[in-house]
Amino acid sequence: MSETRQTLLEVDGLKKYFPIRKGLLRRVVGHVRAVDDVNFTIRRGETLSLVGESGCGKTTTSRCILRALTPTAGDVNFLTENQRVVNIATVPRRELRPLRRQMQMIFQDPYSSLNPRMTLLDIIGEPLLVNGVGSVSDRRDRVEELLKLVGLPPEFMSRYPHAFSGGQRQRIGIARALALKPALIVADEPVSALDVSVQAQIINLMLELQEEMGLSYLFVAHDLSVVKHVSDRVAVMYVGKIVEIAATEDLFQQPLHPYTEALLSAVPKPDPRLRSQRIILEGEVADPASPPSGCYFHPRCKYVIDRCRTESPALEEVQPERFVSCHRARELTLSGVKE
Ligand SMILES: Nc1ncnc2c1ncn2[C@@H]1O[C@H](COP(=O)(O)OP(=O)(O)OP(=O)(O)O)[C@@H](O)[C@H]1O
């Protein structure tokens, strides 16, 4: 990772609150604060992973970045191919389409995201068709090229998605996402539904494509073991907020937030002597409709002090390029994962 790389995406103060409605009149009685003041950047060619337990707001953040959901507040500044900075959060809808070409999504379940009645030629060629790219034969050539790029034989073009395995379907999803040569790919748990052996193949493919095409990734995952080899930096999310961001190696070697430490202790370790050190995270993730007072992690934190129950910690840069939101970040020495 290089500090001098251009910033491609800057997420600033992003919030997404879903109204909770009750009764006959569907009155708004509260809000689910699914994303609550999230800030991060992604540089060109970089992979930022977004990690956290189920329900912490990863998918909502991803969907806001692509404006599949309109944020409640905040900016999503994107550097376009014309070197213009556009705020995706507020840009008028009609201006979104040309931007959407430059940011694409890969989904967790490649089966439900592929239309079963379309051939691979139609599925992968659809974004080209919709954006009026090339003639029929140009599109065919491009689909052939894309299939080769993701390691599938071009003859598969006339087949339907049901003929393929999970890993192959994810390759198809990736080919489709790459059709319009995007700069940013948002991958929401792209390998979670796949067998472990296939996960590595898809991850390697994503890394090769990144190298070849200079792609940036926002890589969403619920556990840390998957992200270690893909990410330059990791952002850890808890109940709608980012609690720690750091370079991958720093975060794994020495986490600064107790939640990161707990997630890391769950990463499978080859050495059986280290396995007993696993921290069992007790209790459930807090409800984003009625989060606890003070630090949202306090009911589950083994380092909790009185101040944590009343005062909410801010995300601060406690070391160069290391951001953490914990009152005790400067005094605690937490355990990471040793190689
Ligand atoms: N359309 C919606 N209306 C109301 N609440 C929602 C909506 N979408 C998501 N939520 C809530 O927002 C919170 C964050 O959900 P989100 O799907 O972003 O989490 P996640 O981190 O992606 O979880 P997972 O790991 O299970 O995919 C959850 O409490 C969820 O129930």
Ligand code: SF4
């Ligand atoms: S602020 Fe307190 S409760 Fe929150 S993570 Fe830090 S030590 Fe734990």
Ligand SMILES: [Mg+2]
């Ligand atoms: Mg999700």
